[in-house]
Amino acid sequence: MPLRLLKYAFSRDYPVTGDIPATPDLKSSYDVVIIGGGGHGLACAHYLSKYHGITNVAVLEKGYLAGGNTARNTTTIRSNYITKEGIAFYKEGVQLYEEMSQELDFNVMFSQRGQLTLAHTEATLRSFHLRAEMGKHAGTNIEVVDAQTVKDLSPHLNMDEGGPLEIMGGLWHADGGTARHDAVAWGYAAQAARRGVEIHQRTEVEGFETDQGRITKVRTNRGDIAAGQVMIAVGGMNYDMAMRAGVELPIRCYPLQAMVTQPLKPWLHTLVSSVSLHTYLVQSSRGEIVIGGGSDPYQLCSTRSTLDMKEHLSEGATHLFPFLQGVRLLRQWAGITDMTPDYSPIMGASPLKNLWLDCGWGTWGFKATPVAGKYMAQTIANGRVAPILEPFTMERFARFELLNEMGATAASH
Amino acid sequence: MKILTCPMNGPRNINEFQCFGPVKNDPDPATTSDADWARHLFRVDNSRGVITEWWRHVPSNYFFLAERNATTNEVIRTFTPQDAEARP
Amino acid sequence: MKTFPLSPGGAAENVTLIDNVITLTDLTPLPRFGLKGRGSGAWLQAQGRPLPQINQIANGVLRLGSEDLVVVETADDLRAAWHAAPAPKGYTAWREETWAWMHLSGPRLNDVLAKICPVDLSPAAFKDNQIAQTRVGYLEAIIWRHTFDGREGFSVFFDIAATAFFANAVATAAREFSEG
Numbered sequence: 311m312p313l314r315l316l317k318y319a320f321s322r323d324y325p326v327t328g329d330i331p332a333t334p335d336l337k338s339s340y341d342v343v344i345i346g347g348g349g350h351g352l353a354c355a356h357y358l359s360k361y362h363g364i365t366n367v368a369v370l371e372k373g374y375l376a377g378g379n380t381a382r383n384t385t386t387i388r389s390n391y392i393t394k395e396g397i398a399f400y401k402e403g404v405q406l407y408e409e410m411s412q413e414l415d416f417n418v419m420f421s422q423r424g425q426l427t428l429a430h431t432e433a434t435l436r437s438f439h440l441r442a443e444m445g446k447h448a449g450t451n452i453e454v455v456d457a458q459t460v461k462d463l464s465p466h467l468n469m470d471e472g473g474p475l476e477i478m479g480g481l482w483h484a485d486g487g488t489a490r491h492d493a494v495a496w497g498y499a500a501q502a503a504r505r506g507v508e509i510h511q512r513t514e515v516e517g518f519e520t521d522q523g524r525i526t527k528v529r530t531n532r533g534d535i536a537a538g539q540v541m542i543a544v545g546g547m548n549y550d551m552a553m554r555a556g557v558e559l560p561i562r563c564y565p566l567q568a569m570v571t572q573p574l575k576p577w578l579h580t581l582v583s584s585v586s587l588h589t590y591l592v593q594s595s596r597g598e599i600v601i602g603g604g605s606d607p608y609q610l611c612s613t614r615s616t617l618d619m620k621e622h623l624s625e626g627a628t629h630l631f632p633f634l635q636g637v638r639l640l641r642q643w644a645g646i647t648d649m650t651p652d653y654s655p656i657m658g659a660s661p662l663k664n665l666w667l668d669c670g671w672g673t674w675g676f677k678a679t680p681v682a683g684k685y686m687a688q689t690i691a692n693g694r695v696a697p698i699l700e701p702f703t704m705e706r707f708a709r710f711e712l713l714n715e716m717g718a719t720a721a722s723h
Numbered sequence: 724m725k726i727l728t729c730p731m732n733g734p735r736n737i738n739e740f741q742c743f744g745p746v747k748n749d750p751d752p753a754t755t756s757d758a759d760w761a762r763h764l765f766r767v768d769n770s771r772g773v774i775t776e777w778w779r780h781v782p783s784n785y786f787f788l789a790e791r792n793a794t795t796n797e798v799i800r801t802f803t804p805q806d807a808e809a810r811p
Numbered sequence: 812m813k814t815f816p817l818s819p820g821g822a823a824e825n826v827t828l829i830d831n832v833i834t835l836t837d838l839t840p841l842p843r844f845g846l847k848g849r850g851s852g853a854w855l856q857a858q859g860r861p862l863p864q865i866n867q868i869a870n871g872v873l874r875l876g877s878e879d880l881v882v883v884e885t886a887d888d889l890r891a892a893w894h895a896a897p898a899p900k901g902y903t904a905w906r907e908e909t910w911a912w913m914h915l916s917g918p919r920l921n922d923v924l925a926k927i928c929p930v931d932l933s934p935a936a937f938k939d940n941q942i943a944q945t946r947v948g949y950l951e952a953i954i955w956r957h958t959f960d961g962r963e964g965f966s967v968f969f970d971i972a973a974t975a976f977f978a979n980a981v982a983t984a985a986r987e988f989s990e991g
């Protein structure tokens with residue numbers, strides 16, 4: 311890649327390469343139909359075409375590429391979860407981000423600057439110890455740090471010594487980072503398209519025809535198509551899409567909101583997250599401070615954003631970094647997140663033989679874009695759920711084997 | 724702020740309330756199969772139309788019901804469980 | 812005035828209560844008796860205590876729900892009678908143990924309350940016998956109009972563990988009226 315960049319810099323006409331071909335006509339049948347052109351669908355298409363030789367693939371996207379939650383997310387990438395299944399899975403996700411720019415020959419601006427989660431109470435600190443020990447056991451970079459180290463890592467923080475929100479310590483996850491969300495999706499799309507995957511934008515799936523436990527047709531606004539295998543990865547629409555195939559998922563939709571400030575000079579060098587304040591901050595490569603928090607307090611299928619949340623996030627952010635008072639907000643937005651009861655995703659098989667699920671990504675799925683793509687592709691290519699995904703299948707609910715990641719997810723994505 | 728009308732306390736800011744999610748039926752644990760019990764526990768009405776939910780006014784610990792449109796967020800009505808029984 | 816000593820060395824110990832544009836008085840040591848659950852209303856009525864409507868106070872009885880009552884006057888003999896009485900009589904709600912009781916008065920009372928309580932407590936909107944179960948100073952609270960020691964104002968019940976927090980919230984809200 312560096313060579314190519316250099317060559318480009320010395321070229322005379324700075325040629326524009328159209329990475330993603332215009333939407334072609336729909337064929338009548340594909341080996342694999344991927345519903346949803348977000349990061350997850352596109353990553354799966356990449357892995358199918360590059361590692362499994364499956365290129366007769368269509369990605370169907372109702373709007374424009376990666377315009378769903380991939381476009382709205384705050385790009386926290388981390389593996390400091392608490393279940394051993396979760397940590398193993400997300401850890402590989404982080405590793406794949408480390409190699410992603412090479413893998414895709416596309417700069418995804420992965421910036422592994424570490425995530426600092428703050429404890430304002432003894433109870434939070436105790437839960438951090440458990441997370442740190444689970445993480446160390448699985449080989450991730452994670453440790454509990456004292457207040458002084460917190461200060462050293464993020465010198466601008468208001469430690470609130472003696473106050474009600476005094477920072478007692480933190481969970482320091484040196485593996486944590488961020489990446490450019492558009493680049494991730496775009497990189498996968500470009501790679502997949504180069505190998506023959508068809509990317510159909512403005513192609514909305516409206517329903518299915520099924521026969522003897524299989525999907526026989528995928529109905530779209532541009533006509534019906536037959537498919538060998540079908541994968542659902544439509545973000546906030548996963549519940550509805552699965553219902554159209556008669557599959558009932560334990561998912562509820564909640565809005566998740568975020569906002570950004572005007573660009574500032576670089577000063578916030580880590581990702582900072584506060585459990586008690588339900589606020590997290592990261593400075594983007596453009597200098598904007600991206601601020602996120604918890605989900606809306608009740609279920610709703612709407613991407614409206616609210617003054618309440620803006621006030622709440624502003625309060626949290628200005629408490630942590632008082633000098634942010636007076637900084638202007640540029641944008642506020644929301645995405646519909648598909649929340650599961652245990653804050654873990656639903657991946658793998660469905661009751662229909664050729665329908666595969668990459669759903670329930672809720673508020674935390676961007677970090678899993680590469681690893682979910684890799685193993686969903688393997689699952690579809692082999693017709694068998696990849697071992698690393700087995701704990702995440704929807705049958706876990708019937709077996710009462712939940713993977714509870716609520717505490718490691720709710721405030722810090 | 725959005726206002727919700729509590730049947731006991733009147734109109735209040737929505738942050739005085741806690742949502743307990745859509746009403747579920749009450750299967751008999753003795754006769755329900757494991758699969759149906761799992762569905763009862765984990766599956767929740769996620770339809771986009773009008774849903775009926777349990778809410779609680781936190782300061783008074785008062786539980787009541789609300790009909791709310793899950794897409795437009797319009798609250799159609801709030802009522803007590805007794806009101807619900809009284810309706811045909 | 813000092814706050815009711817909760818636990819020695821606890822957060823509320825030595826917290827001073829604001830006394831300028833607004834005056835906070837800690838009434839936590841005063842007697843009160845809370846009853847809850849089926850039979851509590853009937854039992855109280857049988858003691859010659861008529862019940863007000865829900866969310867009203869009359870003759871020292873606050874009615875917080877159909878069977879949720881707090882008596883704030885002469886509670887001690889009532890408690891003894893309740894203990895001796897046969898069921899059904901509801902159950903004791905331990906209101907004297909779990910709640911702090913603060914009185915607010917002073918020249919800027921309405922300005923401060925407008926900042927820390929979302930319910931309109933002005934005389935036109937909030938009648939003398941009314942109770943609001945709402946938030947005061949970020950806490951779940953019960954508030955009603957109460958003249959104490961000749962001072963007109965409001966009384967508030969809230970979680971006793973939040974005593975220091977409440978005192979601080981009121982003082983913070985009052986600051987803009989005392990400076991300048």
Ligand SMILES: Cc1cc2nc3c(=O)[nH]c(=O)nc-3n(C[C@H](O)[C@H](O)[C@H](O)COP(=O)(O)OP(=O)(O)OC[C@H]3O[C@@H](n4cnc5c(N)ncnc54)[C@H](O)[C@@H]3O)c2cc1C
Nearest residue numbers: 348349350372378379380383384386515545645675676677
């Ligand atoms: C505000 C916010 C902040 C977040 N922050 C983080 C974070 O910091 N870290 C993290 O890891 N995760 C985060 N997430 C979660 C993350 O964004 C998602 O889990 C992830 O992007 C899901 O990717 P996806 O490809 O599965 O879905 P999406 O990106 O939503 O893509 C699904 C696509 O399906 C398309 N589609 C929908 N219906 C149809 C149809 N009928 N036919 C065809 N196509 C259809 C949509 O148009 C969309 O493009 C956040 C989410 C939000 C909303």
